[in-house]
Amino acid sequence: MxxxxxxxxxxxxxxxxxxxxxxxxxxxxxxxxxxxxxxIDLEGIPLSLERWAVRVPLEVRVPDDLPGAAEAFYRGRLEPPFGPIAISTAIRHDHSNYDELVIRLEKKAAEEGADPKEVMAAYQILRERFDREICTRLWRSMACRCGRGDLDGGADPCRRRSI
The missing domain is CATH 2.30.30 (SH3 type barrels.)
Incomplete structure (x- = not known):
């Protein structure tokens, strides 16, 4: 950063x-x-791209049918079964405001005449925030990675055992 x-x-x-x-x-x-x-009063100072990327609100919705959402996104470009990366990419582009925020980032960068390094750093921050949010929401909505089901509605049974 x-x-x-x-x-x-x-x-x-x-x-x-x-x-x-x-x-x-x-x-x-x-x-x-x-x-x-x-x-320090930064009220009148426009947000830098990186600070904007950290503070902009994210909207992510996990669809009920994850394989169906991935299939709708990839439409013939990728054969099922869809792995976690394919599913998270489908959610990022079809079920969130990610694309809209990337467009806003590009417009903001053009208006301010921002340095390409700052633009790429802001893009990376935005992407990482979305990936974390998607991972958190997928983990809450799917079974545990160890193969055991979601036993108590949200707590990871593996994590409970290791604590």
């Missing part, structure tokens, strides 16, 4: 010192005179 330096004027509420802050912190800065915390 890339971090960009913020440059802004800050004023300490404790000692009244004013200075030009140049740093990477996003919430608090340290006053150079009294060393107290000063809140």
């Amino acid at each position: 890339f971090y960009y330096v913020h440059t802004m004027q800050l004023r300490c509420g404790r000692c009244g010192a004013r200075w030009e802050y140049r740093g990477r912190a996003e919430v608090y800065a340290c006053c150079p005179q009294c060393r107290s915390k000063v809140k």
Whole structure:
């Protein structure tokens, strides 16, 4: 992940010192005179692509018929049975707002004239967030990986045993 330096004027509420802050912190800065915390106000500053990718709301819906959803997505491009990667790809593209957010990311990058490295980092953050969300929801909706069923409606029996 890339971090960009913020440059802004800050004023300490404790000692009244004013200075030009140049740093990477996003919430608090340290006053150079009294060393107290000063809140950084980023209200007027547009979100960087990476911060946008971390904060944008995700919408993911796991279909009832997972193999049917994968088959509808791949339509002749991939032969059944569909593995976890194929199913998660089908969910990402057909049952979430992933494609819409990627388009918004591209538009935002073009408007800001963003560096390609920042765009790719934001894309990677977005993709990883979706993958984590899909994995979490699939794990809740399917049987345990060890082959035992979902015994108590959500707790992983393997994890319960190992704790």
